[in-house]
Amino acid sequence: MTxxxxxxxxxxxxxxxIAPYQPVWRNLILQAxxxxxxxxxxVFAGQYLGIVIPESFAPAANxxxxxxxxxxxxxxxxxxxxxxxxxxxxxxxxxxxAALATSGVIQPLLxxxxxxxxxxxxxxxxxxxIGYTFTVGIVQCGLIYLIFRYVVGRENVRTRVDAVAYAAxxxxxxxxxxxLVDVIYGQIxxxxxxxxxxxxxxxxxxxxxxxxxxFVEMYLSLARALTxxxxxxxxxxxxxxxxxxxASLINAGFTILKPEGFTGPAFSVTRxxxxxxxxxxxxxxxxxxxxxxxxxxxxxxxxxGSAEG
Amino acid sequence: xxxxxxxxxxxxxxxxxxxxxxLAVLVILAGLFLGVNLRDSVLYATxxxxxxxxxxxxxxxxxWLLETSSDFxxxxxxxxxxxxxxxxxxxxxPFTASMTTRNVLDxxxxxxxxxxxxxxxLSIAETTLRGGEAATxxxxxxxxxxxxPFQESIPSVVLGRDILTVRSGQAILVTFLANEQTFTADxxxxxxxxxxxxx
Numbered sequence: 247m248t249x250x251x252x253x254x255x256x257x258x259x260x261x262x263x264i265a266p267y268q269p270v271w272r273n274l275i276l277q278a279x280x281x282x283x284x285x286x287x288x289v290f291a292g293q294y295l296g297i298v299i300p301e302s303f304a305p306a307a308n309x310x311x312x313x314x315x316x317x318x319x320x321x322x323x324x325x326x327x328x329x330x331x332x333x334x335x336x337x338x339x340x341x342x343x344a345a346l347a348t349s350g351v352i353q354p355l356l357x358x359x360x361x362x363x364x365x366x367x368x369x370x371x372x373x374x375x376i377g378y379t380f381t382v383g384i385v386q387c388g389l390i391y392l393i394f395r396y397v398v399g400r401e402n403v404r405t406r407v408d409a410v411a412y413a414a415x416x417x418x419x420x421x422x423x424x425x426l427v428d429v430i431y432g433q434i435x436x437x438x439x440x441x442x443x444x445x446x447x448x449x450x451x452x453x454x455x456x457x458x459x460x461f462v463e464m465y466l467s468l469a470r471a472l473t474x475x476x477x478x479x480x481x482x483x484x485x486x487x488x489x490x491x492x493a494s495l496i497n498a499g500f501t502i503l504k505p506e507g508f509t510g511p512a513f514s515v516t517r518x519x520x521x522x523x524x525x526x527x528x529x530x531x532x533x534x535x536x537x538x539x540x541x542x543x544x545x546x547x548x549x550x551g552s553a554e555g
Numbered sequence: 556x557x558x559x560x561x562x563x564x565x566x567x568x569x570x571x572x573x574x575x576x577x578l579a580v581l582v583i584l585a586g587l588f589l590g591v592n593l594r595d596s597v598l599y600a601t602x603x604x605x606x607x608x609x610x611x612x613x614x615x616x617x618x619w620l621l622e623t624s625s626d627f628x629x630x631x632x633x634x635x636x637x638x639x640x641x642x643x644x645x646x647x648x649p650f651t652a653s654m655t656t657r658n659v660l661d662x663x664x665x666x667x668x669x670x671x672x673x674x675x676x677l678s679i680a681e682t683t684l685r686g687g688e689a690a691t692x693x694x695x696x697x698x699x700x701x702x703x704p705f706q707e708s709i710p711s712v713v714l715g716r717d718i719l720t721v722r723s724g725q726a727i728l729v730t731f732l733a734n735e736q737t738f739t740a741d742x743x744x745x746x747x748x749x750x751x752x753x754x
Contacts, residue, residue: 360590361740365597368635377593384586391579400568464575471574475582482586 266332270407271537273322274414274451280318281447282526284311285440289518292437299436305429307436312425315447316341319418323411335402337415343397344419347389352420353427355385371490379486383453387482390416390454391474394461406540409462410533413454421447441522448529449488453481455536467543488528496521599747604629609647614751616744619643633744639699639711641741642732643748650726656691656719659726663717664695671697672710682718685750690720696735714738718749727754 291297299307319341327333356362366377390413398412425443428434460477463469496516568576601614604621609628615621619631628647632640648659660679668674674697682692695715701708712735719728729752731745
């Protein structure tokens with residue numbers, strides 16, 4: 247019987263590189279998919295299957311929905327982060343400051359000072375995009391920038407995906423407060439609240455990732471001084487564009503509907519599924535853009551490194 | 556001496572990084588300022604009204620419903636409000652030498668008490684207008700109910716403010732009415748209307 251030495255037949259096994267940092271993209275997809283899944287299940291059940299959560303359970307269901315983004319963030323991002331050799335610091339402070347600032351500064355500023363609902367909701371689409379950009383967009387992106395600058399800090403920026411990791415923490419904190427305000431002060435049904443939570447999470451995640459990318463790129467690539475302000479402007483514009491576009495998709499048209507076979511009176515209804523699909527497409531497309539920019543910057547850096555080496 | 560960010564200096568940032576932060580703050584501040592301007596240009600946009608017969612000129616909020624009637628010279632209402640429509644109204648009453656402004660206000664209070672539910676005058680005070688003219692300010696409240704029974708609306712508590720001044724033998728009354736929940740916020744409209752009001 248012939249004995250073969252496996253070392254001679256198979257190529258030598260490459261030593262697996264141990265990543266010192268927690269990977270971000272997979273965990274982020276799980277978080278976003280969790281929120282999207284809950285929202286789409288509730289909308290589909292409510293709108294198409296006629297399954298409505300009883301009114302007595304609605305407040306409890308709303309609180310659970312409001313807690314969903316931070317819980318998913320804790321489970322898929324914060325807790326796994328503790329298990330890697332070099333965990334990201336200041337994730338929890340970024341989450342907490344985002345929540346506190348949204349509650350104490352952003353919401354009063356937008357509702358009582360800018361009063362966006364009183365004048366922006368009635369304008370033409372272009373006016374609304376510009377209006378939301380320089381009110382909701384710039385205020386929220388200003389907060390994101392301040393968190394990156396003074397809470398995260400340059401000393402915690404080590405890779406470009408850190409921008410996305412901290413953006414997810416900021417999005418979870420901000421979304422929690424906005425959802426809790428809806429739950430406490432508004433009479434809202436779970437199948438209406440869930441898409442709003444996903445929409446808020448989506449715009450905050452995208453804007454946070456873009457502002458964060460501008461921030462980390464300044465330190466890791468020694469980018470030009472205009473990179474960060476342009477990133478803030480672009481993120482504000484995206485936020486300003488997404489808000490009215492989503493609203494125009496959701497709002498009921500003037501057409502009175504009467505489904506085939508329906509014997510009751512004709513009715514005109516909102517279309518939450520359109521808004522949900524828009525938010526999902528928005529977050530997927532924009533995070534793909536962020537992923538592309540991060541990959542592009544890293545490959546440029548590798549090429550530069552190999553040329554110098 | 557220029558502004559030096561101690562955080563940037565202590566963290567050893569390059570010039571481009573420091574300028575990046577300065578420009579970022581500048582962009583945010585400029586954006587916030589632009590947002591305020593946009594808000595004011597939409598929220599406080601006005602339209603002109605002039606009435607040659609009474610010699611009135613005023614700027615009223617754009618989009619508000621303008622009405623004229625034999626009971627008043629001018630009335631503008633914000634019809635976009637879901638409950639009580641915020642209202643600014645101008646009326647003119649004859650005023651003789653033997654009358655005082657208090658007579659006009661008392662007469663108004665008596666008439667309003669007969670037509671408005673739980674009407675009550677809250678305060679009456681003397682004031683001076685921007686042009687130096689004396690005027691009397693009266694504040695009152697009542698409860699407004701939608702006349703349409705099919706609306707099934709909840710009654711609103713309405714706060715009102717009358718500004719009464721006398722000129723050329725006429726008492727000019729400018730009245731502001733708003734839901735008590737939005738009264739303070741809506742006073743800005745009234746203030747701008749008064750600033751532009753010429754009689």
